[in-house]
Amino acid sequence: MKAIIVGGGIGGLSAAIALHLRGWNVCVCEQAPALTEVGAGLQISPNGWRVIEALGVADHLAKVVFEPEAIEMRLGTSGRRVFHLPMKGYALKRWGAPYFHVHRSDLVDALAARLAELAPDAVRTARPVSGYTSSGVVQFDDGETQDADLVVGADGLHSIIRRQMLGCQSPRYTGNVAWRAVVPLADLENPPPPTACVWAGNKRHAVTTRLRAGTMANFVGMVEQDEPAPEGWRVEGSRDDALAAFLGWDPTIVRLIEHAPVLNRWALFDRPPLPRWHDGRVALLGDAAHPMLPSMAQGAVQALEDAWTLAAILDGADDIEAALGQYYERRIGRTARIQAGSAANARMFHKASVLGRIGFYGPMAVGARLFPSLVHARQDWVYRHDVTGQT
Template sequence: MVDRARSTPRIAVVGGGIGGLAAAALLHRAGLPNVVYEQTSQLKEVGAGLVLAPNAVRLLRRLGVLDHLLGSAVPLDVGWEFRRWEDGRILSAEDLAGSCERLYGEATYTVHRADLLNAISSAVPAGSVELGRRLTAVAADGDTARLTFTDGSTVEADVVIGADGVHSTVRGAVTEPSPATYSGMCAFRAIVPADRAPAFARRRAQTLWIGPGHHLVHYPISGETAVNLVAFAPAGDVTTESWSATATVEEFLAEFAGWDPRLQDLIRQAGTPGRWALLDRRPLQRWSNGPITLLGDAAHPMFPFFAQGAAQSIEDAAVLARCLADDVTAPARALQRYESLRIERTTRLQEISHGRAHVNHLPDGPDQEARDAALAAADPLVANGWIYAYDPDRAETDAAV
């Protein structure tokens, strides 16, 4: 007989995106074998660019994959460059070159999501990812859980990590999810080749154009060979929440009619833009149920206005791996510890990300003028130190005291 209390737990990770592969890699680094079950036929990331702040970069360096990423990542010289919608006037900007390393030990980068996924996957052992495995159900049975897939096969595990995104199947085995509500906003995404982008968009800067009911963000990615665009606008009758949904350049342009002509010129160079509805979800009250837990968007989907979605998934993975490694004989207890260490922080980020939409989209008038004055006086790099200085190892130790 095998003494299950003394053996290494069988760990199943559902989802092979950034959060799921980060969990797999960090668990492997902690000496905990695991298997990733991914529903698609290949590991890939949809979408386009993202910002990697120091809290995420720190963990990628610790995992040993940062050098893999640096060939395509773009270090930012300027962040939070807010521009006025009608004329591009700079309202505020933060000098990041050198400041991030001085304050937080790491720079801030922009990357293509696919490049980040490839870097993280390089730390996942070959053979530990099973593709084409779409989960249909998971249920706890005492100290173990059973996963059922579309082909009828089943798997038993001592730990199930639901990293299966905003439409998580695993979440239904953990808690009654809060129903999504209509936010009234949609997102556009597009990539412009650098040789077709105007000079102001090719700079190593994260720029946010803000105006009535809308805002648009752009920055270089992919070794400065492309410019990533992401914009937010009233959703109208758009209700599809899928990164595969598309719009036309003409529809994208129509949302920014009357804005600075330079910005419209940038939009005109975009390929087929993606467009999907932003649905609103309240923070969950719990993430874990016995041997089953959640990670990343499955646990805490958030509006992208603080650019922390991927970073929080990686942080989750680091804390989860640490908790399981420290309490390997009692996985359910380790999962509760993980939840208790993470839920307050991610809930706070969900809430402030939610509130940022209103601030960015103020109509012209006294409130907008007060906002612009506040932006000019702000130091977001310092003010958001609670986000960027976070270290999962130190957070876990501090909580134990």
């Protein structure tokens, strides 16, 4: 059985590995001339790490991941801690797998290396796709076509596959733009804490993590803005604009912006849950199916879950089209709930008024101090979920 995967990002490479492990002949078609990613950090929660291990990728990441000591929230302007919940070692005990930070490009490199071990010629770069037929024929920009038993559209927010399948509706602007930077820790006199830290503020928030075995600081800042910024992960923003967006904030955040070699800035979009993810033998995966805000740190992890679930449901299936319908039914409820939760988290982190912040973060701080296990329990449905154990 042959599968063509459109898109060589995290979701596409994971799907290729998962399918190959079940006997499929896979080909990953990436429009870019090389498999590259921007400098950015990811949080891989236990539900995602289980997939990393099942794919055989964990060893490729062993020297570059960072295990945070805790998940915490601080107030953006003062730096005052709202709550601090243990994570290092605790995640494994509570949810059955660790919680790691990883550089996005390190994860892509690890997935590509693992796929190369299994199928050395599986990735084709500079192969933009223009369309498909529901019977599994892929059409390329140069006019060539290829037949497959399965086509997977893992080609992101502006998916060519999704557009043909469901029409040209534009993604909806969420009213937020994001700043992102990675800074060597050696350049910072006051580095962010060795945690996954949310810094909450007035119509904006930031997240700091550590990458590359703790040698780099990762910064993501989300700011409410009526007009979207230019699209694209590689669009550079102005340092003065970033400093203005976080004016008066804790020096930890200000110094990160001041020392960032590059500051990328882009608009954040999502889509409402789609009515279907497949057309005949063609299926969607990852951001092509369910783009979401980064406020639950689940975008990449949900692509990993998609990839494993898709391959598992197809394993031994007599009817590929029926199996793709089952894939949608198994995934749509969970991904829609996480999309909604990500949007709700962004609103929670952006309390505008002083009274609003006191009224919301005060009880949260008390609850986390007195009943930390109950606060952790709010994540059980996300982190304890194990797609690798499903049949």
